[in-house]
Amino acid sequence: MLDRLPFYGQVLVFVGFAVAIVGGVYYAQLGDMRGEIAKLEEELAVKNQEISEGLAIEQRLPEFEREIAQLEMKLGDVQQILPTGRETGTLLAWVKNLGDQSNLDLKSFDPGVLRPVEFYQEFxxxxxxxxxxxxxGLFLDRVSKYSRIINVDNLRINASRGQPGKTIQASFTATTFVYDGQRPVEESE
Structure with missing residues (x-):
């Protein structure tokens, strides 16, 4: 069939087939590349979004640093009020000194067991x-003004007949608190 065509016709048919083959291969390759390009453009958009979010966070970094500094100051204040250890010796010395200043005779000082509650422990x-x-009353007033939190409860007062000048015998539970940094604090919003 190609024999009947003149030479230039045969060349045109050959060029047409060649163009069709090259075009088909090129289009097939281009289709694969288009898919890959679309995938890469999508990844680029995701990365650009992540960069934008990172830049926004970076712009707020000084604000976060100020907030961290404020929270560290608050933590320092809380740790003064709620120490990280029981400090039984220090507390005993303070109570003994306060009792002496208030003319109290300390008959017993019995530390109990730490009881965990949220982010602190009761002592x-x-x-x-x-x-x-x-x-x-003077002693309890001074306890209320101490830098640490101390709750006094179960106060029982009875008449005292054993010592001259001492009219009452009192027993109570003084509960102080110890910061427990191990327990996570649940956020409430």
Whole structure:
């Protein structure tokens, strides 16, 4: 069939087939490349989004650093009020000194077991004192002004007949608190 065509016709048919073959291969390759290009453009968009988010966070970095500094200051304040250790010796010395200043006779000082509560632990101390009523009030007033949180509960007051000048015998539980940095604090919003 190609024999009947003149030479230039045969060349045109050959060129047409060659163009069709090259075009088909090129189009097939181009189709694969188009898919890859679309995939890469999608990845580029995701990366650009991540970069934008990173830049936005970077712009807020000084704000976060200020917030961290404020939180560290608050943590320092909390650790003063809620120390990280029981400090039984220090607390005993302070209570003994405060009792002496308030004219109390400290009869017993019995530290209890730490009880975990959220991010802190309660440290109860059973105490018995002999004093005058006014001196006990002065002692409790001074306890309320201490830099650490100390709750006094289960206060029982009875008449004292054993010592002259000491009119009452009191027993109570003084509960102080210890910061427990191991427990996570749940965020509430």
């Amino acid at each position: 109860p101390i059973e105490m018995q004192v002999i004093a005058r009523y006014h001196d006990l």
